[in-house]
Amino acid sequence: MVNSFSPMGAPPGKNPFGMDRVLLRLAVLGVLIVVAFVALFSRLWFLQVLASDDYTDLAQENRIRFVYSEPSRGRILDRNGKVIVQNRLSLAVTVDRQIVDEPSERNKTLRQLSKLLEMSTKDLRDALNDITVSPYKPVAVAYDVNMNAANTIRENGEDYPGVYVERLPVREYPQGKIAAQFLGYVGEISPEDLESSYFKGAKPAYRAGDIVGRSGLERYYDRSLRGTPSIDKVIVNSASNVIRSDRVQVGVPGNDLMLSIDARIQRIAEDALESGIQAARASYLAPWGAAVVMDPNTGQVIASASNPTFDPAILADGFSNKDQKLLEGGTPDDTIDDAMLNRVTSEGGPPGSSFKVVTAGAAIFNDIIDPYDSLDCNPTFTYGVDNQIFANWTSVDMGLMSLARSLEVSCDTYYYQLGAMMEDRWGAGNGDGTERFQDYMRKVGFDAPTGIDLPGESGGNVADKEWLDQYCDEVGGIGCEYGWLPGYTVNMSIGQGDLVVTPMQMANVYAAIVNGGKLYEPRIGMSVLRDGEEVKSIESEVSGNLGLDATTLEVMRTGLEDVVSGDEGTGGSAFAGFPLDRVQVAGKTGTAEIGETGRNFAWFVSYAPADNPEYVIAVCLYQAGHGGESAAPVARQIFEGIYNLDKETTVTLGQDESD
Amino acid sequence: MGMRGVFGEGVDRIGGEPIAAQMARKAPLRHLDPTLLIITLILAAYGALMVYSATAGRQESAGLDPSAFLNRQLFYITIGFALLLMVSFFDYRHIRSLTPVIYGISVLTLTLVLTGMGEVRNGTRGWFDLGVYDLQPAEIAKVVVILAIAAFLAERKTDLSGIDVTLVLAIAGLPSLLIFVQPDLGTMMVFVFVMLALLVVGGAKLRHFLALFGLGLVGLVVVFQANLIQDYQIERLTSFLDATPDVQSESYNQAQSLIAIGSGGVRGKGFRSPNTQTSLDFVPEQHTDFIFTAVGEQLGFLGSAALLLMFALLIWRALRIATLSKDLFGTLVACGIAAMWAFQVFLNMGMTMGIMPIAGVPLPFMSFGGSAMLANFVAVGLLLNIHMRRFLRA
Structure with missing residues (x-):
């Protein structure tokens, strides 16, 4: 009796049912399986050995959120201490353009808001289309809205998808209509500003979405006026529930700027x-x-x-x-x-x-x-x-x-x-x-x-x-x-x-x-x-x-x-x-x-x-x-x-x- | 005992032995495959630990018993082990003769689960709620179909005609169709692959495969033309081709899965360590279809490669038993089981690592779930059975 080829360690010499051909056919299956395992192993090697650092970063992004709280901006005083610019909170209606993103949806939301806020749809539309606000941030379409309108929106959230009521800090000018040109105004930092030398090297670093001086003294002295935002490093789970929160930066309100202006x-x-x-x-x-x-x-x-x-x-x-x-x-x-x-x-x-x-x-x-x-x-x-x-x-x-x-x-x-x-x-x-x-x-x-x-x-x-x-x-x-x-x-x-x-x-x-x-x-x-x-x-x-x-x-x-x-x-x-x-x-x-x-x-x-x-x-x-x-x-x-x-x-x- | 010569030592020795001794030596229990049994138990234990790690945190934060899933999985393993003993106890030839009955029951359960008796989970109507045990007939049917095709092909003695192949197609096709209706495309694909593997080993000819291939193409066209397949199913099957992991899209599962495995690195982040994809619950269905991500993230490349090695050993034992079987039925059953495991491992791990589409196929012995565990232990029981009785006369 001739020893037959037996890849799997079968005892030789047994061939009750044409085992030789079956073994050959089995080998085909075996090779396929080996190929599959080699593929899995290679992929595993790539993911866990070669590309692991990238995925580690992604995992961090997944679970770590930094929550920034804007500090209150410094005031601007005249040489005698009279307040020229200060802050107050304004009851504002904001619209998230990520949610209200289809034209028909927008029109519907605008019509509703127009009625509620007694503003023209055109003004609302202009505000909504404001390109100076980043698309990822809800844009304020109306400030200083009355409490009734705010409550209507709050209580009927399902009728106003993507519409929120927030208390946003705005500048206030107790002296009235003076000094407009050199005081300047504040607004969201522009991408160009972020790259500019004035804003780039600052500590703490400026971030997209920060409210900064866009012109005049507000801009020139922004580093003094802005203060330091408080930053909480928050670990969240997949449902965005906070698992743990650490304050990594303590917030400091902005400094006041006293002017030589009388x-x-x-x-x-x-x-x-x-x-x-x-x-x-x-x-x-x-x-x-x-x-x-x-x-x-x-x-x-x-x-x-x-x-x-x-x-x-x-x-x-x-x-x-x-x-x-x-x-x-x-x-x-x-x-x-x-x-x-x-x-x-x-x-x-x-x-x-x-x-x-x-x-x-x-x-x-x-x-x-x-x-x-x-x-x-x-x-x-x-x-x-x-x-x-x-x-x-x-x-x-x-x-x-x-x-x-x-x-x-x-x-x-x-x-x-x-x-x-x-x-x-x-x-x-x-x-x-x-x-x-x-x-x-x-x-x-x-x-x-x-x-x-x-x-x-x-x-x-x-x-x-x-x-x-x-x-x-x-x-x-x-x-x-x-x-x-x-x-x-x-x-x-x-x-x-x-x-x-x-x-x-x-x-x-x-x-x-x-x-x-x-x-x-x-x-x-x-x-x-x-x-x-x-x-x-x-x-x-x-x-x-x-x-x-x-x-x-x-x-x-x-x-x-x-x-x-x-x-x-x-x-x-x-x-x-x-x-x-x-x-x-x-x-x-x-x-x-x-x-x-x-x-x-x-x-x-x-x-x-x-x-x-x-x-x-x-x-x-x-x-x-x-x-x-x-x-x-x-x-x-x-x-x-x-x-x-x-x-x-x-x-x-x-x-x-x-x- | 002295006769040595052209015949091997073994043959020589058989010849000179008393019948009683011969019988004792051939007794099934003495020919148990301990390696297979040990690998099986290690895998099941490994899986249970991983299921625990993937569920304990969520259970704790919900104020529930952190060990609930672990206990359940251990219960499934115990039931599975009992079935393994039962299945290996009776000569598999008896099981072979019972195959038509088992097949009939299986098709019946697959039909019943589609009626109001079945429960819907994740859009698939595939479960019976039996109180202490959730039965998924499709998982059981995997092993049943292997037995049925093996029994049929063993009769044909590797000489297959076109009609034989058509009948095999029918044997696999009936349960496949029922599973397709649930719908559970992943399990259906396992059926198709197991059938093809059995046809390869069982003696189908090249022309048969060409015909099957043609038939498959026609089937695909019909399925798409008749809109029998839902968009989300196509999306699920194709989203893995999209290279950028987008956590917002349909491939969310896969993106999170890749992140979990990739961030595990070589050594892993440690069993049950905090602030991981696993502990923060970022991978959906982690304890079931995505259990491998718990291995990959917590135990890293070392743990993953060890698991892969264990599966390789498991499948090697199955294929080895296929070569050792004293009859074609045993060979085919062992082959079918090896093919089933290999395909599921490839599909499941490939899915979690982004090289295969998202198909709801569990990882054998690892994924949480009673029916699959039961079916896999039965499969091991069958393998042990075939191995133990390889010396008994037909």
Whole structure:
């Protein structure tokens, strides 16, 4: 008998029923089974040896939830401790867009809510479609709903799927409609913000869905105001029942921010600006204006008014679609009708004659003249190879005059000469190309943000050859074929042309003139408080210097004083009847014309008291006549308010024909 | 005793032995397969422990007896073991002669369970509530169908005609159809696979398989065309192809299952350790169809591989007994049982590891459940029976 093949260890030699073939067939089955087991083992190896770490992470995600509780946000106080911004809880109706996700469902929910909340479906829809709220978070469609409506929703949950009633913290503004632009508003952090340098490195880390400052001081000081959320690490089971909860981070409320702003003066400034704009609108378009009050000795901003303005309470619950129309300023010119724009720091224009102190400063700094030199104030100044004529604002020949008097009467030809002398030596068109005039403008802070503690500050513009070449390359336009012309420098010497400055920059330069030459990085924030105790003082840094000696500054101040109190001062009419004997005001008017008539910038940059200045005020009105006519009266009104000189609350226009 | 030569020593020795000694040596009990019995008991104990770990936490938090499921499983094991003894006691040839009766009863129970007498669980009408014991006739039918096909094929002596194959198809098809109606696609697939395995070993020819394959295709088309299969069933069968574990979708079970096994790593998180997928109840049906996740997560690769090895040993013993059987019926029964276990292990573990569709097939000896435990112990009883009586005359 021959031994048969027996794979399974069967004793050989037994073959009662054709076992050989059966064994062969069995082997087929055996091989199949071995393959299956090899497959299982390989998969097991992959899952538990190779990919185990990934699954460990997934298991953690499964069971561990971090529950964040937002801390209460810090308040914002004025310099005297008056509350400007605080929190309150608002009864809000929110809709979960994850649940209410089909159009028909949405319409049904919106119709129901519209009836219940007595709101239009359109407003509700706009709120629901708010793209600034993450889709994973219920979006608030109505704040401050009445208790009855809230109870209806709470008690009839099945009729309102995906609709909730929550108490959400919103900002509250006890001082009312002031300071809207620089306070800013809060809202959910955007994906871009999360990646931005300000928010990225913060501790504790910012998370998607966090409520943060979206603009203004709320944004700039968000790290101080936000506080620390409490975090609970919660282990849940599959039914999301909490098995265990550990507090991994203790919540701390946000710190209060105390501002250098004086709420009283802020209100005075805003009222004066509004009143001045309304007065100017009798004769002009006057779509917007700005006024800033600054302490020249500390660099602190005392008041900052921008018009058109809005009630900050509109944005108390964040910026949503429905707020858009509430924010329309109602100005005569729609295209520049942005009430949220802070025109003190983010808007500007050519400063006109208020810039003359800078031209004089540049000339003295570069030793073109000395402060006691006199120059002719002719009706015209002829310059250049083509004998271009630059006219004074008056055809009267005012004769030889000092620097101080040139400021008082705002003689243009005096400054054309200074501009021409600087252009001849250092101009890009005529001189050695070192452009020392423009250099000086930059030295005193133009063409760059002042560094104020607000986001979105504009640096303005200083025109020079490089800028023009670039502008012509990118944009082009009339005159670009000539390139930089010497006449541009001459024109800039009286603050005209392609010079763009912000009211904040002007206030800063005048502050330097009265404080001995120090240029500050202005500050609105003054200190960070916790429970009323200062935890951090916010100091205004000295960022530069005018580079002029005391004598020069003294001469300038004399001239600026005479603008207001001299017989021929361009600001005189605006201050007619003002008790200058009690509070001596000094300043400079400015009227910059751009293009067509009427599209000018009216400026008045001033300070008081002249002998020991406490306040610098810069006022700028767009399309509102001359500086002495519409801007100076606004400043006057503010000074009157600050020093309690007059209970009158409206501005009357002054007389001014100078540039 | 001296005759040695061309015949093996064994043969030589048989020849020289007294009849009484020969009888004693051939006595069934002396030829018990202890390895098979030990593996079976280890598996059942392993399973019971895992069922305990998968249910104790939930029971505790519900204020119930944490050992309730363990006790029940031990009860099932005890009943199963008693049946094992019973089944191995009688010569399996008697069981063979009873096969038509057993088959008839099985088909009857499968029919009755579809009526109002049956209970619905997870959408499947497949249980009798007998008070102390929940009977799932489909699980019992697995072993019955193996016996029935084996009995039929053993008559044909590996020489099968087309009609024979058709009859086998009918024997397997009738209970399959009844199970399909419940519906319990997983169990039905086990029937189909066991039938194919028995046809392979039992002597079906290539053309028979080609014909069956064609028939299967036609059957699939009919099933889909006539909408006999529900969308969720298709979804269940195909969701494992979706590579990303989505905890919100139909593949939730599978995603949680993968996470449990994968996060177990090499050493596992430890028996009954807190804050696991198992203890936090993240894997649905963990104590029944997904019991392997409790092994994978708590005992890791080491525990899982050990389990896989145990199943390999179990199936090896079954196949070995198939080769040792003194008759074709025994061989076929052992083959059928090996195929049933192998397919269930592959389908169940493959399902929990995301390489097979979600099909409600329990893991032999491990999953919580009375009927499957009973059927599997009966299967072991049959195997021991065949093994013990391999020397007895036909």
